[in-house]
Structures are given as C-alpha cells and as structure tokens.
Amino acid sequence: MQISVTFRHIEPSAALKEYAEDKISRIKKHVEEPIEAHVVLTVEKFRHIAEATIKANGMGFKGSEETDDMYSAIDSLADTIEAQVRKNxxxxxxxxxxxxxxxxxxxxxxxxxxxxxxxxxxxxxxxxQVYAKPMDLDEAVMQLDLSNGEFMVFTNRHTNSINVLYRRKDGNYGLIETMA
Incomplete structure (x- = not known):
C-alpha cells in the first residue's frame, strides 16, 4: 500500500504522518492490492481538515473531515473512507x-x-400467506377475471389439492396442480 501525506499550512510532523498512514492503512483488510492513497492535512485558522483520495482495484474513494483537532479529523476521515469501502x-x-x-x-x-x-x-x-379457498376450476377462472391479479391459489374441489391458476402472456390461462 502506497500512502503519501501532504501538509498544508501546518508544520510537517513525523508523528502526525505516521498516525495518518496507520489509520488509512486499515482499509487494506477490505480491498485487494495495489492501493494508492493520498492524504492532505490542512489547517485554516481554527479548522483542521483531513482529506483523502484512495484508488484501489480501479475504484476511487474520497473523503474529507473537518474538526478542531487534527487527530480527530484523521480518525473521522478513516472511519468515513472505511465505511465507503465496506459499502462498496x-x-x-x-x-x-x-x-x-x-x-x-x-x-x-x-x-x-x-x-x-x-x-x-x-x-x-x-x-x-394466501387462503386457498375451495372452488371449481371454472369458478377460479371467473375469480381471476374479476381480479387484477396475475394468479390465483385455490383448493380444487374435485381433487382436493392446491392449484395455482395464472394468466399467460398470450391471454390464456395456465394451471399448476400440486401432488403430495
């Protein structure tokens, strides 16, 4: 995994760089190599901003978090990126x-x-759950004609088995008879 860390308007710190690399490297367990990550740490007045762009397996992930502490911004950024990777x-x-x-x-x-x-x-x-009302085949056809449904489940009075009557695309009907 290749991680680059850039500092803007902030003194470069080995501890901060190592912390960012460690947190961002957590995504290794979710994606296969090669992974390229670019992290930008910026301070603007009282805002500490951590941004990351990650490319892995032809997919790209971006995230940006802003807090009043750089370490918490990096933590939030790592969580955001990891959530994106997991979702993907x-x-x-x-x-x-x-x-x-x-x-x-x-x-x-x-x-x-x-x-x-x-x-x-x-x-x-x-x-x-559907109630299979006992009826004749002719009655089932009539019931299906009156309904807007595509099929009807009923108990055939003659065979005492569950049947499914369905409307075919050609306008005719199909019948499925179950056997125990």
Missing amino acids: KEKFRGRKSTNSTREVAAAMAAEGSDEVRIDREARVIRTE
Whole structure:
C-alpha cells in the first residue's frame, strides 16, 4: 500500500504522518492490492481538515473531515473512507455468481443461447400467506377475471389439492396442480 501525506499550512510532523498512514492503512483488510492513497492535512485558522483520495482495484474513494483537532479529523476521515469501502464491497458481494450459476451459464452458452445473464443469487424478499379457498376450476377462472391479479391459489374441489391458476402472456390461462 502506497500512502503519501501532504501538509498544508501546518508544520510537517513525523508523528502526525505516521498516525495518518496507520489509520488509512486499515482499509487494506477490505480491498485487494495495489492501493494508492493520498492524504492532505490542512489547517485554516481554527479548522483542521483531513482529506483523502484512495484508488484501489480501479475504484476511487474520497473523503474529507473537518474538526478542531487534527487527530480527530484523521480518525473521522478513516472511519468515513472505511465505511465507503465496506459499502462498496457489500454492493458487489451480491453480484458474484456461484459455481452452480457459472455452470448453468456455461451450459447455456454451449447450447448457443444468446442471452446468458446471471447478476446475483435470488433471495426471498417478501412472504405472503394466501387462503386457498375451495372452488371449481371454472369458478377460479371467473375469480381471476374479476381480479387484477396475475394468479390465483385455490383448493380444487374435485381433487382436493392446491392449484395455482395464472394468466399467460398470450391471454390464456395456465394451471399448476400440486401432488403430495
């Protein structure tokens, strides 16, 4: 990790430089090398400003903090930059594909499929409980026509099993019959 520290309107101090380098180097645990960091420490009247620009793996992070003490400004800056790096890492963590999805993508590509797009693993975001009212298939079709929904879950009176009736894109209906 390459860190450069610049002092503006303040006497250069080895202790301050070492402190800034130590605090900024905390991001090493979140990103892979090579990392370039440039820290600027400035004093303007009573304001102590710490700014940093960090480049790692083609990504850039910037931060600036201002307090009445240079050490606390560096602490706040390190926390800000580390939060940005963690947020960016979390953002891209969900986009990594697993081996099974890579195998599916490879199989689809081998079959000549033009569209191979696997962004991230699917998650259950919402759970909804539905009452499966007992009815005939004709009654379910009529109920689905009257509703704005795309599907209807019901208990088929003839088979006594849970069925799902859904609206197809071509205007017809599809039926899913469950078996125990």
